[in-house]
Amino acid sequence: MNGIVFDIKRYAVHDGPGIRTTIFMKGCPLRCLWCHNPESFSLQIEEFDQAKRLGEKLVQEKIQIGKQYSVKGLVKEIEKDQLFFDESGGGLTFSGGEPLLQIDFLAAMLRECKAMDFHTVVDTSGFAPKEHLERIIENVDLFLFDVKQMDDEEHKKLTGISNKLVLENLAYLIDQKKNLIIRYPMIPGYNDSHKNIMKMIKFLTDLTYQSEIHILPYHRMGKDKYERFNKENNMPDIPSLNEEDTLWAKEIFEKAGFQVNIGG
Numbered sequence: 001m002n003g004i005v006f007d008i009k010r011y012a013v014h015d016g017p018g019i020r021t022t023i024f025m026k027g028c029p030l031r032c033l034w035c036h037n038p039e040s041f042s043l044q045i046e047e048f049d050q051a052k053r054l055g056e057k058l059v060q061e062k063i064q065i066g067k068q069y070s071v072k073g074l075v076k077e078i079e080k081d082q083l084f085f086d087e088s089g090g091g092l093t094f095s096g097g098e099p100l101l102q103i104d105f106l107a108a109m110l111r112e113c114k115a116m117d118f119h120t121v122v123d124t125s126g127f128a129p130k131e132h133l134e135r136i137i138e139n140v141d142l143f144l145f146d147v148k149q150m151d152d153e154e155h156k157k158l159t160g161i162s163n164k165l166v167l168e169n170l171a172y173l174i175d176q177k178k179n180l181i182i183r184y185p186m187i188p189g190y191n192d193s194h195k196n197i198m199k200m201i202k203f204l205t206d207l208t209y210q211s212e213i214h215i216l217p218y219h220r221m222g223k224d225k226y227e228r229f230n231k232e233n234n235m236p237d238i239p240s241l242n243e244e245d246t247l248w249a250k251e252i253f254e255k256a257g258f259q260v261n262i263g264g
C-alpha cells in the first residue's frame with residue numbers, strides 16, 4: 001500500500017490541537033482560484049526545472065515534487081514526533097491536495113495512527129464519495145472542513161466543481177456528531193458577500209451545527225509557485241486580507257452563536 005506525499009510539515013500549530021505533523025498528500029480534484037499549493041494538483045510525482053544560485057552563477061536543477069511512501073515507511077517517519085504529540089496534545093493531520101483522493105492509503109494510515117493512539121485530523125475540501133468518509137470516520141478525531149461558497153454556480157466558477165456533494169458530506173458528518181471545524185477561506189470579491197455568509201449560517205444552523213468556524217484570510221503567498229511549477233494562474237492580482245479586514249464577518253458569525261477564530 002503506497003501513497004504520494006508532497007510535503008511533511010513538522011511542529012505545525014495551525015492544523016488542529018497541539019503540536020502536529022502535517023502530511024500533505026498529492027492530488028486534488030478542485031482548482032480553487034486562490035490555491036496556494038498548485039504543486040498538489042496532480043496525483044503524479046512531477047519533476048520541474050528550477051534555477052539555483054551557486055556563487056555568482058545561476059544553474060538549473062531538477063526538483064521532484066511528490067514522494068512515494070509505504071504505510072510502514074510513513075509511520076516510521078512520524079513516529080519520530082511522538083514526544084511532541086504526547087507533550088502538547090498534538091498528533092497527525094492529513095492535508096493536501098485532497099487527502100480523500102488517496103482513500104486506500106489514507107484509511108490505512110489512519111488505522112495505524114489510531115493503533116498507536118495518535119490524535120488524527122483530516123483537512124478536507126469535502127469533495128469525495130460519501131463512502132470514503134464512511135471508511136475513515138471512526139479513525140478521525142477531528143475534521144477540518146472547507147466551506148467556500150454557498151451558491152453552486154459561483155462555486156463552480158471558483159473551484160471547478162459543484163458544491164452539492166461537499167454540502168451533503170458536511171451534513172453527513174454533522175449528523176454523525178463528528179468533531180469538526182468549518183474553515184472558511186475568505187476571498188475578497190469572490191465569497192465574502194454578506195449574502196454568502198448569511199447562507200452559510202442558515203445552512204449550518206439548520207443542521208444544528210453551532211460550534212467552531214475558522215476564517216482564513218486570503219493571502220498571496222503561493223503566487224510565485226504557479227510560475228515555478230508551470231501551472232496556469234487564473235487568480236487576478238488582488239491584495240491579501242489582514243485580520244482586521246475580516247472582523248466584520250467574525251462579528252456576524254459570533255452574533256449567530258459560533259466560536260470564531262481568524263487563521264487556522
Ligand code: SF4
Nearest residue numbers: 028030032035097125
Ligand atoms: S481544495 Fe485546497 S488544495 Fe485543492 S485546489 Fe482548493 S485550495 Fe488547492
